Amino acid sequence: MKNSLRSPGVLLVLWYLLKIQNCRGQALIGSSQPIISRVGDDVTLPCFFQTPRDAAALTFEWTRPDLQPRFVYVWRSFEELRDLKNPQFDDRTFLYQDELKKGNISLKLTNVKAKDSGVYRCFFPALRKETSIRLIVASSSPVVVSVASVDVWGSGVVLQCASGGWFPEPELWWLDSEGALLSVEHSVSVSDGLYEVSSRMSVEQSGTFSCTVNQSSTNLSEKNSVQVEDYFNGVKIFPVFIVLTVGLVVFAGAAIILLLFLLRATKQKTQTDEPKLEEPTCNDMDEETPSKEELNTYITSAEEENKILKTKLEELNTRITSAEEENKTLKTKLVKEIKLQQEIQSTRTLSPVIIDSFHQYGTYVRLKTQECVNLRKWSLHIEVDNDKALIYTFEHSLTLRNSGDTVTIYAQGHCPSDPSFRFEKEWENQTRWNTGKIAFVSLYDDTNTLKDRICERMFPTPH
Missing domain, CATH: 2.60.40.10 (Immunoglobulins)
Structure with a gap:
């Protein structure tokens, strides 16, 4: 038995088993906290041996257990096995191959998408070692x-x-x-x-x-x-005005009816008292009785006031009609604006680039991307009070690569001088454009297709 243990073959097997046992004793380090990334970014999922060792000759795999096939990246003896990979990760997963000899088997995932969110497993089958990392793509x-x-x-x-x-x-x-x-x-x-x-x-x-x-x-x-x-300044004033106007009309009508009733009563009293030619008594002389001329003057004055009230009533009717027409016009305008905003909303949800902000003193317009976009030959149109559009065209190649990137176009003389702003453009020979009250800002792509549009109210130029 002692001689058999001393043979070279037995010693080699024992050495190999001891080496495997040592390897199995090494732990894999990943990340206990979720890895958070944004759509379009590149992210690294960490995985490495606690004690550095060469992993280039080993077999290991990165998987997503919830996918079918589950393989994200498979490495075997110095090369990747591409046939097993899930098509979702084609040309998007890479190893830091220079780091493999140090025991770093972290996986780089490029241009991440929302569907890349999940739990990734770094696994060495022969060593029965694994660690898991949760990726959240925000x-x-x-x-x-x-x-x-x-x-x-x-x-x-x-x-x-x-x-x-x-x-x-x-x-x-x-x-x-x-x-x-x-x-x-x-x-x-x-x-x-x-x-x-x-x-x-x-x-x-x-x-x-x-x-x-x-x-x-x-x-x-x-x-x-x-x-x-x-909306409140434009809409509420008309109902209040109409209520007040109707109240005035009702009051004027009641006054006219009361006046006519008094005139009729006065005439009837005059006709009743006129034939009586009895001598006035002392008591009658004490009472002041209006003369016929005074009554005629009173009646003439009442008729004039009646004409004035009729004229005012006609003016009120005219104003009511005018207010109703203005109210109809305003309602039509509001309905059109609401439809326009709904159309803009449905358009911009599909656009890769949107109008992020518009300076209401007319010095800049800022665009924001939701995905990687080349803006060459895209154009920006600004219409102030329906005047001829001011057009800015991206003549040179400008690519916004990451979701959330912005590019700002400034009127001449307003572009920041700070060189740290990468995507700030000066609109040469274009002064600020706040000459009106309403501005329509539209964004068109290189095929002249409308991608986004907003309507903004301009402010007066600050002094």
Whole structure:
């Protein structure tokens, strides 16, 4: 037995078993906390040996147990086995091969998508060692706030806030002009793994109301606001005016009827008293009796006042008719604006680039991307009070690669001089454009297809 143990073959087997046992004693280190990334970013899923060792000659695999096939990346003896990989990860998973000899088998995943969220398993079959890492791919979308409906009789304006394309599930809340939180319920729906939130709120006062959609776990947040003061100033004045006008008409009519009744009573009394030619008594002489001329003067004055009241009544009727026509015009305008906002909302949910903000003193327009987009030959159109559009065209190649990237186009002389702003453009030979009250800002792609549009009210130039 001693001689057999000393043979080279037995010693080699024992050495190999001891080596395997040592390897099995090494732990794999991953991440106990979820890895959070945004759509379009690159992310690294950590996995390495607690004690550095060469892993290039070993067999290991990265998997997602909830997928079919489950393999994300398989490495065997110095090369990747591509035939086993899930097509979802084609050309998007890589190892740091120079680090394999140090025991670093972390996986790099590029251009992550919302459906990449899940639990990834780093596993060495021969060593029976594994570790798991949870990846959360957070996505967000701009918030669209619009006027859903307007009661032209002044009882209120219904505001709507909506945003889709979120992951994980976000929260939604409303704030009033003073920043106070409003208690409003919201609804949540899920489509293709992404969450959409929406809420409606009725307001009965003017001011600026803002809607915020936020993910507390990823610190992603989007916000938008709407000014409703113009609606109340424009809509409520007509119902109040009409009520006051009708009241004046009723009062004037009652006064005319009372006056005519007094005139008739006076005439009847005159006709009754006129034939009596009895000598007046001393008591009768003490009472002041109006003469016929005084009565005629009183009647003439009453008739003149009656004509004046009729004229005023006709003027009031004319004003009521004019107010009704203006009210109809305003209602038609509001309906058109609501339809326009609904069309804009449906358009911008499909656009890869949206108009993020518009300076209401007319110095800049900011665009924001939701995915990687080349803006070459895209154009920005600004129409102030329906005048001829000001057009800015992206002549040079400009690519916004990451979701949330922005590019700002400034009027000449207003572009920041700070070189750290990568995507700030100066609109040469274009001064600020706040010469009107209403501005329509439209974004067209290189095929001249409308991608997004907003309508903003201009402010006076500050002095």
